[in-house]
Amino acid sequence: MASTTESAAAASAKPFDIVATYNELLRSDPDLTMPIAAIEALVLLLTQSASSTISETLDLLEKSTAHLKKSIPNPIGLSAGTDLFQRYLITTLQRPGQLGPAGDFKAIRTHLLSNGRLFIRRAKESRYKIADFGRGFIRDGSTILTNGGSRAVSALLQKAADEEGGPSAVRFRVIYVLSSTATTSGDSSEEPEGMETVRALREKGVPVSTIPESAVAYSLGKADMVIVGAEGVVENGGIVSRMGTYQIGLLAKAIGKPFYVVAESHKFVRLYPLGQYDLPIEQRVLDFKSEEDIAESTQQSSETTTNEERPIELPLSASVDFTPPHLISALITDSGVLTPSAVSEELIKIWF
Numbered sequence: 001m002a003s004t005t006e007s008a009a010a011a012s013a014k015p016f017d018i019v020a021t022y023n024e025l026l027r028s029d030p031d032l033t034m035p036i037a038a039i040e041a042l043v044l045l046l047t048q049s050a051s052s053t054i055s056e057t058l059d060l061l062e063k064s065t066a067h068l069k070k071s072i073p074n075p076i077g078l079s080a081g082t083d084l085f086q087r088y089l090i091t092t093l094q095r096p097g098q099l100g101p102a103g104d105f106k107a108i109r110t111h112l113l114s115n116g117r118l119f120i121r122r123a124k125e126s127r128y129k130i131a132d133f134g135r136g137f138i139r140d141g142s143t144i145l146t147n148g149g150s151r152a153v154s155a156l157l158q159k160a161a162d163e164e165g166g167p168s169a170v171r172f173r174v175i176y177v178l179s180s181t182a183t184t185s186g187d188s189s190e191e192p193e194g195m196e197t198v199r200a201l202r203e204k205g206v207p208v209s210t211i212p213e214s215a216v217a218y219s220l221g222k223a224d225m226v227i228v229g230a231e232g233v234v235e236n237g238g239i240v241s242r243m244g245t246y247q248i249g250l251l252a253k254a255i256g257k258p259f260y261v262v263a264e265s266h267k268f269v270r271l272y273p274l275g276q277y278d279l280p281i282e283q284r285v286l287d288f289k290s291e292e293d294i295a296e297s298t299q300q301s302s303e304t305t306t307n308e309e310r311p312i313e314l315p316l317s318a319s320v321d322f323t324p325p326h327l328i329s330a331l332i333t334d335s336g337v338l339t340p341s342a343v344s345e346e347l348i349k350i351w352f
Contacts (some may be wrong), residue, residue, distance in 0.1 A: 018064045018107045019071045022078070024044045031151060034231065035081025035266045036123045038068065040114040042085050043117060054190060072319065074281050076240050077231040080269035084269040126264040126334035127152040131159035134262060134332040140171040142224040147177035148242045152262040154200070161204040174201055174208045174218050179244065181188065213244050217251050226252045230263040235347060236323035237340025240279065249327035265335045268347050273322050283319045293321020
């Protein structure tokens, strides 16, 4: 892990910044998911830490994790990674005698770091396991509707396109729902999320039709199934995903189309939302204003000092919604194909 070594060397010259490290990991590796970036940041933290006891290590991890979650507008995805790493750490520290002489913290620390990096490598490969499990869902002549920029969905579709025989063997089509948030955010140069996957599939000979979100209901009649990704899979088997996934699930259920979720098991998070407005994040999707409110808001923003602490709010382009489990036909994960009701059982396992 050359990048990890370079980051560690740079960090030795100044106090370790867990938030900056997390954001830099995501920027430098487009294939990195939020949970794995969080785990890698925590591994780097332990590498740079001067802690010499178990209690110091646990305290450092707890404070750094809390700071990271508080500093990111949408911490749901990364929470799955930090919680997973904490469970692994606590479990490991409870049996130090198996890792070397009792009280030898150096041996325990070495084991933690090496296994943490091993898990990161395994997790990066999980989407290819998902592609193997999910390939059988895509049959000759089928049409799949999908949305967003899920790397796991992209890997699954490209795996199906790469089956024996090359492009001549491709017999499925894709309806790709492209988000309009790139244009509404004011950046006309920003391409819609998912266009990279669209290009890759077309290069492999897969016919792809791109549609706006407003055409989902019209287009679902031509689809045989829906396959979407997720930022997080919660305890009741529902998912947190990009805004618009919930309405696709509702429409698919209404007309009897199977709705499959593709997600790595490290995205399973201990969260139990009861509805759309029960997510632990701040996002302003509905913002009711009159002309008077707009004028007052403009005046307040001009008077606000840069030093004033303001709540971190998720931008509209990155907003998410919650799709409840009754809309989901199955979850395709690196642990196999699961029903939504099986998620709670999967969450109690230790993946190290």
